[in-house]
Amino acid sequence: MQHDVERLLARLYADSHIRERFLMDPEKICAQHGLSPDECRAMAMMLAQDLQTASRSFERKRNLKLHHSGFNSVWRWVKALGNWVSW
Amino acid sequence: MQKDRVGLGWRPELALGIFKNLDQIDILEVIGNDYLGASQRDALRLLARQVPLHIHGIDLGMAGSEDVNSKRLDRLARLINQVEPEAWSEHLAFVRAGEVEIGHLAAPPRTEASVENTTKNLRKAAGIVGSLPLMENIATLVQPPCSSLSEQQWISRIAAASDCGLLLDLHNVYANATNFSFDPAQFLAEIPMEKVCCIHIAGGRWISSPDGSQQYLLDDHLHEVTEPVYRLLSEVAARANQPLTVILERDGEYPPMEALLQELQRTRAAIAAGRQRRVELEKVAADAA
Numbered sequence: 347m348q349h350d351v352e353r354l355l356a357r358l359y360a361d362s363h364i365r366e367r368f369l370m371d372p373e374k375i376c377a378q379h380g381l382s383p384d385e386c387r388a389m390a391m392m393l394a395q396d397l398q399t400a401s402r403s404f405e406r407k408r409n410l411k412l413h414h415s416g417f418n419s420v421w422r423w424v425k426a427l428g429n430w431v432s433w
Numbered sequence: 434m435q436k437d438r439v440g441l442g443w444r445p446e447l448a449l450g451i452f453k454n455l456d457q458i459d460i461l462e463v464i465g466n467d468y469l470g471a472s473q474r475d476a477l478r479l480l481a482r483q484v485p486l487h488i489h490g491i492d493l494g495m496a497g498s499e500d501v502n503s504k505r506l507d508r509l510a511r512l513i514n515q516v517e518p519e520a521w522s523e524h525l526a527f528v529r530a531g532e533v534e535i536g537h538l539a540a541p542p543r544t545e546a547s548v549e550n551t552t553k554n555l556r557k558a559a560g561i562v563g564s565l566p567l568m569e570n571i572a573t574l575v576q577p578p579c580s581s582l583s584e585q586q587w588i589s590r591i592a593a594a595s596d597c598g599l600l601l602d603l604h605n606v607y608a609n610a611t612n613f614s615f616d617p618a619q620f621l622a623e624i625p626m627e628k629v630c631c632i633h634i635a636g637g638r639w640i641s642s643p644d645g646s647q648q649y650l651l652d653d654h655l656h657e658v659t660e661p662v663y664r665l666l667s668e669v670a671a672r673a674n675q676p677l678t679v680i681l682e683r684d685g686e687y688p689p690m691e692a693l694l695q696e697l698q699r700t701r702a703a704i705a706a707g708r709q710r711r712v713e714l715e716k717v718a719a720d721a722a
Binding site (some may be wrong): 347348349351352353355356357359360361376384385388389391392393395396397399400402403404405407419 | 454497498499527530531533534535537539541546547550559575577578640641642643644645647
């Protein structure tokens with residue numbers, strides 16, 4: 347099922363532990379996630395370098411978002427404090 | 434008839450330079466997610482009264498097999514209804530699945546099932562927002578496994594089934610073509626060019642795989658647009674009948690505004706070269722007839 351494939355892809359991109367296990371034995375991990383034999387074979391053909399490079403790129407994006415959300419949060423507090431002082 | 438237009442992605446860091454040079458910028462594109470608060474919507478509405486505006490969404494995950502989230506659509510609908518942009522856009526990507534947030538745009542398996550679900554999500558979005566988004570092709574470092582359609586077929590089928598327009602990102606086409614060894618001009622020949630309403634151009638950089646064995650062109654929007662992308666833009670301008678709206682995307686490491694304006698000039702020249710080629714080809718065809 348498409349949804350199962352996407353769920354596993356999302357985990358592979360976001361979770362380094364499952365990614366390492368997948369790279370050691372892709373068909374086993376796919377089967378554990380409910381993929382059909384055809385889907386398991388197709389997933390196993392993914393190139394390890396592609397997957398690792400993409401995952402690293404996604405991780406950087408996630409970290410960047412965290413950084414920005416942290417900054418926004420601080421900024422909101424500064425603004426609130428400024429409003430409070432002027433009031 | 435509307436003319437070809439060239440514009441810039443709105444970023445707060447560029448605000449002053451943009452306002453000083455609005456005579457050279459036909460249109461702006463704003464990342465919608467940054468402006469969902471009430472006061473931010475007011476600011477954006479003010480901006481939209483001064484210059485044509487597109488709103489660009491980045492986290493709906495329209496092409497995933499999960500239903501697009503109604504609350505996210507509601508928030509975007511409030512923004513769009515208040516700002517009244519010319520158009521809004523999203524990506525042919527999934528960004529989450531099974532409670533896992535990927536953090537960015539990922540390519541789903543290109544199948545009939547994802548065509549069907551994307552179409553369903555687009556109808557839902559149009560129902561809530563009031564209009565269909567333009568849908569953008571993405572850059573990917575992984576060929577989506579379990580795919581039964583080429584990217585061109587997949588895009589064409591979604592555009593046909595949903596009747597959405599396309600936002601054609603030429604750096605994404607170029608990066609994918611470079612990383613997966615296909616001809617980007619052939620890609621352009623195989624998508625429904627008449628559906629292309631808007632174009633993105635950007636720059637990228639080379640990165641290595643963690644083990645250093647492979648090189649990839651990354652679409653990072655942090656570098657200037659390169660000649661191959663301008664050539665693809667000329668190709669589109671030669672193929673398309675309709676007026677084109679081209680947005681230059683830059684997300685950081687900002688150069689002086691002068692450099693961005695020069696890139697906009699280079700963009701206009703690339704479009705003009707393509708349009709000229711089209712005129713010459715039409716003349717040759719007419720003479721032959």
